[in-house]
Amino acid sequence: MLITELKPRETIVSLVDGKKAFIINCQGCKEVHFPEKEATELQKELTADGNVTGILTTDYICNPENMKLRLEKHKSEIEAADVVLVFSCGVGVQTVAEYLEDKKVCAACDTYPMPGFQGVTPLEYKCDQCGECYLNLTGGICPITACSKSLVNGQCGGSKNGKCEVDSDMECGWERIYRRLAQLGRLDALKCPTQIRNYATDDEVSK
């Protein structure tokens, strides 16, 4: 449930420069996004240089039990490598690193932040998981994600013709909220006390 992007080519090349590498591709979240084509091309190049001891393309390497079963089949290839290059999200890299504690395990991808995609694979970016749901005051439109500035007490005043001043392709979130409230006959919701956002860390909120 995330987007991974390849690290810059130079970074990846420098990680394996002159070393023997074993490559692991995780395609568990492929239906969301995995830079499959780019990764394959790059790996072809690396293989052509003769420094790749093996490539394992699998899914859900974040699932430690099954990852172990699969990695065991490639033990000798991994042993022959100086570095294990993992094309996956940060969870996958760490799961492998923990299992291959004595090996240099490297990440070939960066994981794009997508807070709010807690549902079944991405639909829309709609919820920032702020831990203090404002939807009751806004007719069910989230001001954190629908407003460029994540304002919680009404519009900034900068919108032009209903479009956001930060991004003119975006509708002003607060205009949308106003319209929805008007439609529902709930404009009085705007008279609520001033909201203060709690920026506590995840852990504190969860407690």
Add this chain to the structure above:
Amino acid sequence: MENYTKYKLKSNDELVSLLAGKDNLFIVACNKCFKEFETVDEPDCGEFEKIAAAQGKTITGSVKVDFLCNKIQTEKKLQDMIPEGTENVFVISCGLGIQTVADLAGKPVYAASNSLNYRGHHGMALTKKSCDACAQCYLNITGGVCPIVDCSKSLVNGQCGGAKDGKCEVDSNKDCAWEKIYKRLEKQGRLEEFLNQPVQVRDYSKVNFKFVNDYVKSIRENRLDGYYGGVHPSERKEFTEHLALERFPDPEVVVIPLSMHAGAPANPVVQVGDTVKVGQKIGEAAAFISSPIHSSVSGTVIAIEPHGHATRGECMSVVIRSDGKNTLHESVQPHKDLDSLTPDEIVEIVREAGIVGMGGAGFPTSVKLKPPKPIDTILLNGCECEPLLTADHRVLLEFADDVIYGLKAIIKTVGAEKGIIVIEDNKPDAIELMQAKTADISEIEVVVAKTKYPQGAEKMLIKRVLKRQVPSGGLPADVGCVVSNISTTKAISDAIQKGMPLVERVVTVTGERLKKPGNYIVKIGTNTKDLIDYCGGVTGDDITIKAGGPMMGFVLSDTNVPIMKGSNGIIVVDTDHTVEQPCIKCGRCMDVCPMELSPLYFAKYADEENWQGMKDMKVMDCVECRCCEYICSSKIPLVSKIKAGKNAVRGMK
């Protein structure tokens, strides 16, 4: 596995003040991807009902919906669900679910819960936060220990100096992440490398919501193109897609099963010792849903006995020793040309030629050609969406004229207005050829479909091309369609133009563990093992051999089984070494099921032997495409559980 939480009920005080002045409540709770893995039903719903009741509120009803954030399915479920007299809707779910309902309900919608931030709990590691998705992965510097998540202060340039006895000064229960990093690097002899790193600067720029939104939208559109769900397994067709068809050397002995089709097995009409010729009928159809079978060689019947069968375990089969001459039987004579044949005559030719669906299901084609309802469109299924297989692709390329002839015959037989050849966009050469060949034929059209599995499933194909929905338990004829497989259509052409019954077919023999993959024209009854040996045999011993493709194929534990009418491929692939893990309700199976079912329930109910539950969740609608099993993050063998459920449900009647 530990439990996890995605949202929790707002505090009692907050709810009481929220409820003030609002009455006639309808409660919607998200029932999946919630709270504890073991719980079946959303527990906070009852709690909220109690609080509302204590405030003297009238509750018009409540509903628990699985994966509320799945807008497409929620939209269908919510229709007509909110009862008359409801004034306010309260939703218990994370912010995604609340907004989905708010968009759809047309009534004031309130959140009764707060989402908990579980950013970083992606992948399977839902119970443990191990990646903050910072977009600038530091793991290469730190030996695979994440300083953002594991260090309380998220320091990226070494320890703060505040740790005591290896424990964090912020949280004394926590190991100092930088000590862990140091130890790991020391063990790997990488300290020097680390100390020589330039100072790292973290980029705190805000997440670009718009980028993510646009991106996700485009992915979503791509995923849901044509029909709901589906997956994109690696195609791996490059092994064989460019290899021209080759005739497999004639086998010395063929074993022809009397059952290679749906319905009753054929009755043998030859005896041991009889001499037979190519195309001679050796088994007679035993019922309306059945099919005759024919000899694929000339020679002598040496046995009629049970023999290993790829899908049925064992099956009565006619064993024929070939004389190597391939003498044609007298009955193999070209029929009249298409214009002079009547539809009934064509149906009879197809029936007598023993033609059945060659995509695997083996339904008698002659029955399909006499649909009970009027048909306007014939869909020719050139998708071949199964990874690895290229048999239909090669038939399209090398027998284009025969395929078109066969399509014309089907159009004529069922009285359809037009025929559409549907080809996936991963076969540009076939598309180009068929477009050129059909350019002057007004009733035939070529449609290019974006590659997505299981597009070749007839219900998906109809939805994609004609936007028609085959009703639950229904057939393509219910929406005015007949779907035919490419090889089957070519077989119809052979039966009419040459009078040749179905005695051979194109088989793709491939896989990463097969030495010499290829596409072969193989006589029905050829031993699978001979075919594999001819292709150079296999590499390694830890392999899986399947009849069919990797998604829907049957595992062959014994390769001493014959090639049959429905054998489109033999694949030799790596064995998957995984074990089933408990379901974590991630919902991906629901997200990919093209029949819009909820496979996660099938896993649960099969284990409980709750067959009524299976039936209620529409297990009989499952097309066994294996998308759910493919995507399952817990590697649950869903299809075998579904098959057990279907068998049990059939037995209930």
